[in-house]
Amino acid sequence: MDLKGKVHKFGDDVNTDYIISGRHKFKTLDMKELAKYVMEDLDPDFYSKVEKGDFIVGGRNFGCGSSREQAPLAIINADISAVIAKSFARIFYRNCINTGLPVIECDTDQIDEGDELEINLGAGVLHNRTKNIDIKIAPLPGVMLKILSEGGLVEHFKKHGTFNFD
Amino acid sequence: MGKTIAEKILSRKSGQDVRSGDIVIADLDFIMGQDGTSPLAIKAFSEMQATKVFDPSRVAMVIDHSAPSPLEGVSELHQQMRVFAGEQGINFYDIGDGVCHQLMPEQGHVVPGDLVIGADSHTCTYGAINVFSTGVGSTDLAAGLIAGKLWFKVPETFKFILNGTLPAGVFSKDLILYLIGDVTADGATYMAAEYVGEAIEALSIEGRFTISNMAIEMGAKCGLMQADQKTVEWVKVHSQKETHITNPDPDAVYAKVKEYDVSNLEPQVARPHTVDNVAPISQVAGTPVQQGVIGTCTNGRIEDLRNAARILKGRKINKDTRLIVAPASRQIMLQAMREGLLQIFVEAGAAVVTPGCGPCVGTHNGVPSDGENVISTANRNFKGRMGNNRAFVYLGSPATVAASVLQGKITDPREYLL
Numbered sequence: 001m002d003l004k005g006k007v008h009k010f011g012d013d014v015n016t017d018y019i020i021s022g023r024h025k026f027k028t029l030d031m032k033e034l035a036k037y038v039m040e041d042l043d044p045d046f047y048s049k050v051e052k053g054d055f056i057v058g059g060r061n062f063g064c065g066s067s068r069e070q071a072p073l074a075i076i077n078a079d080i081s082a083v084i085a086k087s088f089a090r091i092f093y094r095n096c097i098n099t100g101l102p103v104i105e106c107d108t109d110q111i112d113e114g115d116e117l118e119i120n121l122g123a124g125v126l127h128n129r130t131k132n133i134d135i136k137i138a139p140l141p142g143v144m145l146k147i148l149s150e151g152g153l154v155e156h157f158k159k160h161g162t163f164n165f166d
Numbered sequence: 167m168g169k170t171i172a173e174k175i176l177s178r179k180s181g182q183d184v185r186s187g188d189i190v191i192a193d194l195d196f197i198m199g200q201d202g203t204s205p206l207a208i209k210a211f212s213e214m215q216a217t218k219v220f221d222p223s224r225v226a227m228v229i230d231h232s233a234p235s236p237l238e239g240v241s242e243l244h245q246q247m248r249v250f251a252g253e254q255g256i257n258f259y260d261i262g263d264g265v266c267h268q269l270m271p272e273q274g275h276v277v278p279g280d281l282v283i284g285a286d287s288h289t290c291t292y293g294a295i296n297v298f299s300t301g302v303g304s305t306d307l308a309a310g311l312i313a314g315k316l317w318f319k320v321p322e323t324f325k326f327i328l329n330g331t332l333p334a335g336v337f338s339k340d341l342i343l344y345l346i347g348d349v350t351a352d353g354a355t356y357m358a359a360e361y362v363g364e365a366i367e368a369l370s371i372e373g374r375f376t377i378s379n380m381a382i383e384m385g386a387k388c389g390l391m392q393a394d395q396k397t398v399e400w401v402k403v404h405s406q407k408e409t410h411i412t413n414p415d416p417d418a419v420y421a422k423v424k425e426y427d428v429s430n431l432e433p434q435v436a437r438p439h440t441v442d443n444v445a446p447i448s449q450v451a452g453t454p455v456q457q458g459v460i461g462t463c464t465n466g467r468i469e470d471l472r473n474a475a476r477i478l479k480g481r482k483i484n485k486d487t488r489l490i491v492a493p494a495s496r497q498i499m500l501q502a503m504r505e506g507l508l509q510i511f512v513e514a515g516a517a518v519v520t521p522g523c524g525p526c527v528g529t530h531n532g533v534p535s536d537g538e539n540v541i542s543t544a545n546r547n548f549k550g551r552m553g554n555n556r557a558f559v560y561l562g563s564p565a566t567v568a569a570s571v572l573q574g575k576i577t578d579p580r581e582y583l584l
């Protein structure tokens with residue numbers, strides 16, 4: 001999987017209420033509609049700035065807070081191709097894999113707003129084109145890689161009918 | 167080498183001898199979804215081409231987050247849940263029954279030694295009665311509904327040893343806020359927390375729920391406690407299910423251990439906009455508040471209502487302050503009625519609302535206006551959490567909220583209790 005795009009940078013502890021606020025998420029299952037409000041409390045213009053394939057980059061503990069899967073789904077529907085952070089909250093991390101949104105753990109201090117990145121997930125390489133540096137990324141456990149490569153947990157179940165990691 | 171509670175429960179439920187770091191597929195004892203997460207799970211369930219849940223008696227869905235429905239769109243989602251529950255024959259709790267995390271233990275669905283998932287991050291609450299319970303998203307929930315199993319990474323454990331006795335006017339909420347402030351919002355990420363020691367043993371089961379409920383606010387996967395005589399007696403009253411009490415081995419291996427003496431703890435308050443932005447009440451006392459909230463899965467239990475009522479009895483809340491009270495379940499509301507607590511709240515000037523999440527998550531029932539300060543017994547104070555990102559949410563114990571709404575400013579409850 002090759003990903004290319006520019007960076008939208010946020011800080012530490014970006015919680016799921018910031019990703020998609022509770023006041024929107026209970027209203028509808030229309031994720032295209034919810035996508036318009038992604039990151040709204042941190043940056044009201046976020047949705048209009050995103051171009052297809054862009055990245056959200058955070059600091060520590062990205063996605064903390066609630067278990068709402070609307071968070072990764074709204075991010076996907078805002079045309080973000082991956083979320084990159086120093087560390088992730090556990091439920092959000094799982095939800096991203098399950099919904100097919102790549103999550104990348106690495107040192108994000110060397111990534112700034114507007115930087116152009118290229119990521120090869122299979123090879124485990126993140127290249128910051130703007131700064132011309134390679135950043136090491138933490139490998140995903142096999143189980144997660146399998147779910148992600150099949151397009152998420154729904155596809156995994158469609159294919160196997162149950163969990164199948166053999 | 168011994169095992170932690172988490173390692174023991176996941177070993178038993180996966181039929182393997184596992185240690186932290188292992189990845190297992192384990193059998194689930196119970197699965198829960200609420201109205202913010204179930205509709206997506208139902209959608210994923212049908213996309214996965216499933217027709218039947220693995221065991222309807224081991225599944226519950228709860229309408230609590232927006233109950234009763236404030237909007238047409240929400241009503242539609244609620245209806246999808248009712249239809250699904252009817253077709254599948256699962257346990258179902260409708261508006262007014264209560265908050266999911268109160269109902270699961272109260273209605274006897276979860277007992278010591280169980281492995282439980284819930285599509286809600288505060289599913290860790292049942293750790294207080296020795297249940298390995300953890301929050302998942304809607305797709306994991308759907309997979310669980312179909313397979314009766316889920317994959318888990320066996321977590322490392324962070325052990326909190328809590329010595330001493332909590333002083334009068336200081337509650338389990340103050341203790342857990344203090345711990346979160348100390349280890350911060352990601353201090354236990356990917357780990358199970360185990361809370362032990364005489365300060366935990368001295369707490370009622372209700373007080374213990376408050377602590378396990380907030381384990382997620384330090385990033386933990388679950389907030390486990392050992393089962394003692396109190397646990398056994400409490401569970402016996404609420405459930406007929408067979409229990410598998412699971413206490414850690416004396417030589418269990420912990421990733422981290424921290425020891426505290428709670429004897430001099432002051433009431434604690436979490437300041438906007440993060441739960442780990444905690445201060446002793448002496449540092450925030452005097453901050454004006456326009457709204458108080460008593461309720462939620464953290465502190466909406468009968469003991470919490472009693473603690474608040476003790477302070478509010480015969481008094482009136484400040485004229486520039488509002489108070490919202492939401493008992494955590496129908497049973498608690500009935501009990502509060504019998505004890506005259508609701509009368510005390512209403513006479514003091516409170517608005518008592520439907521058992522459920524109420525104003526906790528900003529869907530309805532008390533969205534603050536711009537620039538307002540709220541003091542709440544909930545577990546989160548994120549910006550926008552209560553539905554307005556220009557409001558400021560402080561978190562404290564039910565006693566702290568009660569004292570604060572009387573004065574219209576954050577107030578040390580010990581002024582009324584000692």
Ligand code: SF4
Binds near residue numbers: 288462523527
């Ligand atoms: S009371 Fe609040 S924290 Fe608890 S389940 Fe409801 S919304 Fe979540």
